[in-house]
Amino acid sequence: MTLDGVKKGQSFTIAHIPNDHVRAQAIRFGIAEGEWLTCEEVVPAGPVVVRKNRQLIAMGRQLAREIGVRLV
Numbered sequence: 001m002t003l004d005g006v007k008k009g010q011s012f013t014i015a016h017i018p019n020d021h022v023r024a025q026a027i028r029f030g031i032a033e034g035e036w037l038t039c040e041e042v043v044p045a046g047p048v049v050v051r052k053n054r055q056l057i058a059m060g061r062q063l064a065r066e067i068g069v070r071l072v
Contacts, residue, residue: 001071003048003064006039013037016068026067029057036072 006012014035017023026032030052040056041049047058 001069003050003059003067003069004061006042006048006069006071008039008042011036011038011072012069013072014067015070018066018068022063022066025063029059030055031057031067 003012003014014026014031014033014037017026017033023032031037035052038051039048040051043049045061047060048064049056049058051057
């Protein structure tokens with residue numbers, strides 16, 4: 001499953017980040033493999049908003065399609 005398929009309220013861990021380009025973008029958000037996150041909102045045709053600790057992060061849909069997740 002990828003991050004763009006997560007529903008509002010679901011918790012998940014980052015399972016796989018495929019390549020260095022995507023990994024660099026995710027690291028800018030403070031996200032790495034093994035991180036535990038919660039989906040706060042999925043904006044139709046827009047970003048996926050996730051919560052890491054007490055920080056909200058709006059991630060573009062294209063980047064979210066590249067990141068593999070595992071539901072908790």
